[in-house]
Amino acid sequence: MIKKIQFGILFxxxxxxxxxxxxxxxxxxxxxxxKNIGQKLSNFxxxxxxxxxxxxxxxxxxxxxxxxxxxxxxxxxxxxxxxxYLMQLSEENLLKIVGINYKDKKNYAITFLKKFGNPYSEIxxxxxGAISIDLGARGIPESILLDDQKNIVAQFIGPLKKNDYxxxxxxxxxx
Amino acid sequence: MKLSIKKxxxxxxxxxxxxxxxxxxxxxxxxxxxxxxxxxxxTCQGQSIDASNSDFALDVKNxxxxxxxxxxxxxxxxxxxxxxxxxWIVFKPEFKYDNYLLWGFPYLxxxxxxxxxxxxxxxxxxxx
Numbered sequence: 503m504i505k506k507i508q509f510g511i512l513f514x515x516x517x518x519x520x521x522x523x524x525x526x527x528x529x530x531x532x533x534x535x536x537k538n539i540g541q542k543l544s545n546f547x548x549x550x551x552x553x554x555x556x557x558x559x560x561x562x563x564x565x566x567x568x569x570x571x572x573x574x575x576x577x578x579x580x581x582x583x584x585x586x587y588l589m590q591l592s593e594e595n596l597l598k599i600v601g602i603n604y605k606d607k608k609n610y611a612i613t614f615l616k617k618f619g620n621p622y623s624e625i626x627x628x629x630x631g632a633i634s635i636d637l638g639a640r641g642i643p644e645s646i647l648l649d650d651q652k653n654i655v656a657q658f659i660g661p662l663k664k665n666d667y668x669x670x671x672x673x674x675x676x677x
Numbered sequence: 678m679k680l681s682i683k684k685x686x687x688x689x690x691x692x693x694x695x696x697x698x699x700x701x702x703x704x705x706x707x708x709x710x711x712x713x714x715x716x717x718x719x720t721c722q723g724q725s726i727d728a729s730n731s732d733f734a735l736d737v738k739n740x741x742x743x744x745x746x747x748x749x750x751x752x753x754x755x756x757x758x759x760x761x762x763x764x765w766i767v768f769k770p771e772f773k774y775d776n777y778l779l780w781g782f783p784y785l786x787x788x789x790x791x792x793x794x795x796x797x798x799x800x801x802x803x804x805x
Contacts, residue, residue, distance in 0.1 A: 538761060605732075631736030632743050638761035640719060641733065 537659075538638045543571075543652040548626025548633045551603050551611055558600060558626035560652060568597035568655070568674050569648045572622070573639050575606040576614035581643045584661035585618045591667065592621035596674045597647075601625040604634055604642050647673065705745065712741050712751055715768050716758065725768065 543560055550556040563569040572588060574581040592599055601622035603611045608627070615622075628634050637646065640659050647656040647670060655673055658666050713727040713734075720731040726738060737758070744754050758766050764773070772780050 541760070544761070630739040631732065632739040635736045635740040635758075635761070 537657045538646075538654050539657060541638075541654050543646070543648055543654060544636050544638070546626075546633055546636050548602060548628055551608055551625045551627045558624050562600060562624050563598065563648065563652060566598040567650050567677065569650075569652070570597055570599045570670075571602060571637060571646045571648070572599055573602045573604050573628070573634050573637070573642045573644045575604045575642055576610040577606065578604075578642050580661035582618065584643055584645075584663075585621070587662040587664070587667040588621040589619045591670065594671075596671070598623050602628050602633060602637070604628050605631055649677070708745060708751070709738060709741050712754055713738055715755070717766055717768055719762065719766070 543563075545560055547557050547559045550558055570591070588599060591597060599621050601624070603625055605628065611625070626633065634642070634644075638657075643661050645658040645662055645666075646654055647658075649655050656669065662670075710727055714725050716726040716737060718724045718726050718729040718731060718734045718737075720733045721729045724734075726734045740758075741754055744757065749757070755767055759771075764771050770776055770779065
């Protein structure tokens, strides 16, 4: 009798382990890190691409109710894709856009802005990518929408699309 | 003769300086390597930041270098990155309510196994 109970318990343990591990196989292994919505923007400091002596910091974000930090580069094709939306946002004058020029050459960045327009009020240079990590970026392009308290309201990983543009306008107008 | 002693002293000085510089540079690089080995790459999943050559991994390595230079220690760097990317970025998971089974299961098995062995041995001793 005891042997039968022991066998039964062992059988149950094996079955439950088998179920446990087979369920584990079904879980999606591709991890997408959490967005930092609700968090306060980290302190950052980037030299201006126009003048190395001027530093662009979190204190550069002032006099507006909303701010956007956009990480971009002239060599990044999706950045060209989202650029018209950034231009539209800047023309509407609802928020201040600060650019972080990622691993780019100054003259290429300036040529890019001359060709497609400059939506940024200030542009900081991120020569080795460390500033983007400080900002919690996953890649480029990436845009972080902030309120006047510098809390992250929305984060857009990848190029801004029409829906993202509409979402930004909605967030700003609803506040 | 005097001149040759001077030369030897200068050479020794240069040698000592170069050895100490290489040692300190080595330990700094080792620190970066140690930290980046315990961090997960989010663009090439499954690889560590140390093993990956993706842009994200290179950026994180630069970030670690800057933060170490600013005087932050290993734990503070992990905390900063966890705040930005979640606890998943660190290979060693932290003990939380949703992963208590992961941490507790081996100890539980160890305890059950220990009790089982204890009972078995005790029975055998009683039989003898």
